[in-house]
Amino acid sequence: MERIAGPEDLSGLTQVGHNIKFLKSRLWGGLEPVPTTQWRDKELNNPEHFTIAHEYLTSVIAVFEYLNIPQIQKNMRDTFNNVSADLGEMQEALNARRKEQGVFAPELNLPALWEQFIRAQYEVMTSTAHSWVLARAAELRTPIVEKFASIPTETPHTPEMVTLSARWNDLLAVVSMADFKIWLPMDGYTGHYPPSEIVAGLHNPDLANQEQSQDFSKLLIDRFAQRLDAARVQGPSAKNPNVPRHERLLMSSDLQDELRLKTRGQSPSPQPPVQPWIQQLLRGHQQIMSMDPQERKGLGFGIAIYRASKEISDNDWEELQRRVEAHLSAWGEGVQGSGELKPLLNLHWFDCKELDYDHQRPALALRSHYKELRSSDEWTHKLAPSMFLIVDEWAVKSYLDEKYMAMRRDQPGHLKGDFQGHVLAVDPDFDENATPSLNATPTSD
Structure with missing residues (x-):
């Protein structure tokens, strides 16, 4: 406790906005940023409240942007390693005492338990935040797709269309940021050995080299080409070789799901873990x-x-x-x-x-x-x-x-x-x- 919040060493403290502190505390406790009932009671799925709902989503991403600032990462890593060292000394004393008292039990490995605990803690935080953002974004997309489908194709540049397009792009950006920013890597944590494979929210050895916008654009062009080729194969009976507008929207979200496997690997569960x-x-x-x-x-x-x-x-x-x-x-x-x-x-x-x-x-x-x-x-x-x-x-x-x-x-x-x-x-x-x-x-x- 002294290592984390004791007055003897204030080097690990940093000033932070109350909005980030509040959400960080909820996520640390394994809680969703906004419970489902509260989201519904606030009517945040109502298109009239889209701006506020969007702010809720981006505020969760801001928490992880803060936690991944290099100095903040260093503070967290140093505190973890100091606690690990303390537990190492305690472990030696406890094992010696057990041996002296003739206790027949496996030797304790407290630093390993500490690493296991923090790793589980980080996994709960990242999976809860990520699954919550994706679920809320999916709900916000539904009325946009329905509205797009109801607007005649001959009126593509109305103010309503401009608003809907902007909102759709905002949600695409939020989901992309969630995939690439909701991470808590443990590189340099004593006793942690990153695996070779991707661990959602914790480890991707090539994350910094991935270019989400470039990969997304390439996939999008490939899918459109495949759809047009399929339409041409149908011959003269094909009434409209163009991909309908609302289907293009759904295609873009499907591509994000496809890219997510490359970025985050197989998520532990589409649902947040039990609190x-x-x-x-x-x-x-x-x-x-x-x-x-x-x-x-x-x-x-x-x-x-x-x-x-x-x-x-x-x-x-x-x-x-x-x-x-x-x-x-x-x-x-x-x-x-x-x-x-x-x-x-x-x-x-x-x-x-x-x-x-x-x-x-x-x-x-x-x-x-x-x-x-x-x-x-x-x-x-x-x-x-x-x-x-x-x-x-x-x-x-x-x-x-x-x-x-x-x-x-x-x-x-x-x-x-x-x-x-x-x-x-x-x-x-x-x-x-x-x-x-x-x-x-x-x-x-």
Whole structure:
């Protein structure tokens, strides 16, 4: 931890925009840049919102452009190698201790485990980002192709055609950038030996020498020539030897798919991997289910949620609970593993009417109560220890006050899905009196 974010060595820190930091953090956690439900709620597939959707796609690529800046690459590599050296010393000590104690077990190789972990981490980041960009770009292409097909061929230069052509070219460029820029190479990482074959997102020995635009143009010309030759072979009965406009569009995206095999090799899966936090909870559930029924009675995956609004009536409170529970049950569309996990997640509701706390600062006041709650015999293994939820006045409005939410949504520049029902998440161990950190982030996080 000292190597990654300790105050003793700040050489690995660099200032970075909050937009890049936010997306980088999501990708590091194995999360998609924008969940499927949120993308749909924002109506980002609506052609009217194409510019904003395009910005989302390019912002993901900007994250990897940042991570591949030579100095950032060096910082990440140096931090990795320093940690590897530390683990090498620990390994020697642990193996010696095991031998002295007569433990009959294979010798530990901690640097190898560290390399395996980071390699898996990078693979999750690159595959999640790449598959997400391609999936969203494919969705944005569909209405463009349909519109192209509906426009008469005798009117090829209308303003609408110009707009559609520009958008199609933007999407071709985004997909090409995703193929060539969403990489996290590990050259120079201690213990990492790049294979001879291509590993999507991690290793292509000839990536720098590939010219995507030249290869794409050559393939495109070849395919058009093949289509025209096929039309001529049909003879006089062929009504139109030209390739229809919308088919030419589809051909260009097909060629990108063909070139991708050359650039990235065979991708592990067209779908993003199961998010690590979901994997962790599902493994924990498997361990619980392997226990004796009596032992697992007090175990669970619960989240505490407090009623911290003194204005809400009991009837409205019951309605709000129903809406929050329904919101939770609707979560997880397009997220692998969510169907298995959702039945395990439970909200445990606590009414604050009987508690003596500062209503002006509910988060601060309820921290001490939650710390006692999570360590009690009844709840110690049933609640997430690192976070609890609060329903404050703003949360009540977001679920029950339609006029308030409509006013927020109707502000210029806001999309329909930008404001939805929400509750406040609180870190019970946050110390607001601690020294604020630098406005910088470790490149090795």
